[in-house]
Amino acid sequence: MTSDHDIDHLDPAAAAPPTTTPADVTEVADVAQRVADAVSRVLVGKEDVVRLAVVCLLSEGHLLIEDVPGTGKTSLAKALSRAVDAPVSRVQFTPDLMPSDVTGASIYNRVTSEFEFRPGPVFASIVVADEINRASPRTQSALLEAMEESQVSVDGRTYVLRRPFLVLATQNPVEMEGTYPLPEAQRDRFLAQTTIGYPGREAELAMLEDRADVDPLSQVRRITDADGVARLADAVARVYVAPVVREYLLTLVRGTRTLPEVLLGASPRAALHLSRAARAAAAMAGRDYVVPDDVADLAVPVLAHRLMLAPVGPGRARPTAHELLEGLLSRTAVPRGDRA
The missing domain is CATH 1.10.8.80 (Magnesium chelatase subunit I, C-Terminal domain)
Structure with a gap:
């Protein structure tokens, strides 16, 4: 050490x-701590996982969470998106999902007799890619350009994604039925990977007691917005x-x-x-x-x-x-x- x-x-x-400047890092530390505290009230007892998610957000990277169903992967994503008041979308990856279902597609407009681009769910600040390894490798690869270059190319045109842009993907262990292993190129575009795991006994007992009639997600309040995160990310880069x-x-x-x-x-x-x-x-x-x-x-x-x-x-x-x-x-x- x-x-x-x-x-x-x-x-x-x-x-x-x-x-x-010292003022920059003071603001980063303050906002990051408040975001982490807000998310930790939803994902109880997993402070290290929450901290890693905030690190990815501030460094403009992407996070892959691998775990069995029911451990809070999607709850983490939803809590983070509420604490950071930024456009969020969710894609449920399934075997029949097509690449255009993620990136968007050009649709023919009969009124104008022209093709118009309809943005897909990737055009958001936080994209929750749920069970990403249930889709085919072809569909998974639709995210490669977006994750690396923050842009999407469709029909010869390039569309720039907004800042911040964070893909928070969840995947089930590859041993489970109906999963495809992520290609090496896809894994390499995730800044970090983590596993949530089951909560400790006391944390799970508290969940049974506290969440009988209250959804903790409803209590997560806005800490910052998309412009604020982009400004903090610029400070982090320096x-x-x-x-x-x-x-x-x-x-x-x-x-x-x-x-x-x-x-x-x-x-x-x-x-x-x-x-x-x-x-x-x-x-x-x-x-x-x-x-x-x-x-x-x-x-x-x-x-x-x-x-x-x-x-x-x-x-x-x-x-x-x-x-x-x-x-x-x-x-x-x-x-x-x-x-x-």
Whole structure:
């Protein structure tokens, strides 16, 4: 972990003037905390999951939530959309869903004798893609351009999506019936992946008591709006990353490509996503510069879902991507202040 002494030496003041003002990060930290508190009243006992969702929102990334039905995946998405008063849409992915059902399509107007583009549900600030892996890979791929470039191309024309743009997708475990594994290109466009899991006993007991006649979603109040999130995201993008921290981040990403248990390691896009997420985490902590702990804390949720593991022989246990990354983190030297 990074000590206070190390943090002092990672402060950019001596090397370069900070590009994000203290007022900026104070506002980011304040709004992020209030959004997280509002969502946590719906998703009880899952503060880490809520924090990751807010990190994705502020770093303009996308979040993939994998879990069994009934654990609160959709509730998280709905609570976040209510706390952030921005246009939201929901797409229920099914095997018969077509790409045009997501992106929109050109419809012939008999009155004008012209084709008119009718935007699909992807034209919203927060798109809830429910059970994304129940649709065919062809339909899943309809989101690729939107998630990477914040635009949609239909019939030779390009339509720019609004800011902020967040795809909050839920998927069921691939072992369940009627699911398709997400293609590698699709997984790589999600900034992070997480699992909610079942609530603890006390939290589940409180749910039974408190939600008998009150829907907690109805009590979530507006914290900010789309313009506010875009402004905070701009401030997050200007958070300073020292050269030694960039080297540490890149060492972790490149390290995944040399693990013998991994066929496909983290991509250069993964390095960019991890940097953006670390900036968001730093601003949420009230800092205008990133420390190594910001990178280490987010390395697993940002990188694990991108790794393609090598097959193992019969009778041998295969380590999980999480376990491999934890081992890589433990072996990678953390930069200290005297190297900044």
